[in-house]
Amino acid sequence: MTLRPYFQDENVTIYHGDTLDVLPELSNIGAVITDPPYSSGGAFRSDRTQRTVAKYVQSDTAAYRPEFAGDNRDQRSFLAWASLWLNAARRASVEGAVLCSFIDWRQLPTLSDAVQAGGWTWRGVAVWAKKGGRPTPGRFTNAAEYVVWGSNGAMAARDAYPPGVCFASSPRQRDHIAQKPLEVMRWICGIVPPGAVILDPFMGSGTTLRAAADLGFKAIGIEVDEQYCEVAAKRLAQGTLF
Amino acid sequence: MTLRPYFQDENVTIYHGDTLDVLPELSNIGAVITDPPYSSGGAFRSDRTQRTVAKYVQSDTAAYRPEFAGDNRDQRSFLAWASLWLNAARRASVEGAVLCSFIDWRQLPTLSDAVQAGGWTWRGVAVWAKKGGRPTPGRFTNAAEYVVWGSNGAMAARDAYPPGVCFASSPRQRDHIAQKPLEVMRWICGIVPPGAVILDPFMGSGTTLRAAADLGFKAIGIEVDEQYCEVAAKRLAQGTLF
DNA sequence: GCCGAGAATGAATCCATCC
């Protein structure tokens, strides 16, 4: 297979395609930072298999945001699939590479299993504590997302001390339902060794690449949905910061 | 078996004994709030089986704090044991009772399994974000503990909206290595329906009972180690707040 | 420019209906 980038400049490369097809073609990755589909959202299977907009977007008046793919797996299938891409991403990575994957509370245990099944050493959990968040009567407000992180074997010592918890609001203006704040992705990049190539196998609107490029890293993104490839390419070409 | 309290006043009862022996004698519990031994503290069995003081206390000049029991289980054994006490605690609980158990990142997935194996409905994860925390070079600072929470069947609706993240420092002065801040236990009590009896099956130095009593709840504590029964009884008798 | 009031929004959850 020969890969042709959807977009490329001196720092950033975007591939349009399924992650499991593209990953085997890559190598020399120093850090995998990503926000995969959670396949979450509700106690019942019928809730989880809704469209992503129905599951995750509450307001009718919210600006239109398109669906995203791959968010309808059941628990066992999510584990198997996550183990696959995590293993493929590790094989593309150098010894000592870092992995950071976002997840919600419901899939955190399953993802931690998948990380280890994929051959990574699980090293901890970091927390994005959201300001705001939707309250539910009589329950704890669901106000955090989690970053399961680890490494491909031993990690080199390094003089950096990224905090374990980041307080930040969801971005007001978004191209993707699950878009992360730039501030949060910059925080995660604090774990990356200088000079490492950063890979996001579920690029979405490209916040990881934007943060990586801003911080002087080279970065590669993979995205299955062409409309998000376009959004990300525009964002990176324009240097839009939000 | 007849239970004789180690300590009792109008709001609080302490039983000295193994939780698995005492729980079958209890009933009418409205909330289980506890901080069990994590059996964590290292990637290897030889790390986990150190004495608790060696594992968790780094400073030589720290005031002497006694060992605590039940912290040496491996992963599978932890799951089996946690499922046992969680099930026993649920059997002592009323329909709709709430469960909150502290845990660290390493055992969070296992505890979430045990909660469900014990018959509780898993409803989420709340976060205690610690101020400070010990930085490690090149890693995310391990600066959070987690509260796996759920209920015994359906929960009654209630007009309360406890936050999902609590930001608080570890107590300066501690009688127990794993002692939680009173502020954190008060926060957790925000999920408890008015009038519920609160149970802590791993009482330790009694912070849960102290917070519960301060907020007007009746509370029951179980502790296997007599010296902690004494510490907690003193704390509750004196009304010491820290 | 600053401040205060009003409005919008969030990877949500539950439950009654409908098929």
Next chain:
DNA sequence: AGGATGGATTCATTCTCGG
């Protein structure tokens, strides 16, 4: 009976707008 659908609910934070 069980899956799918749709509506109601909630508050901290942030944004907008006017004075």
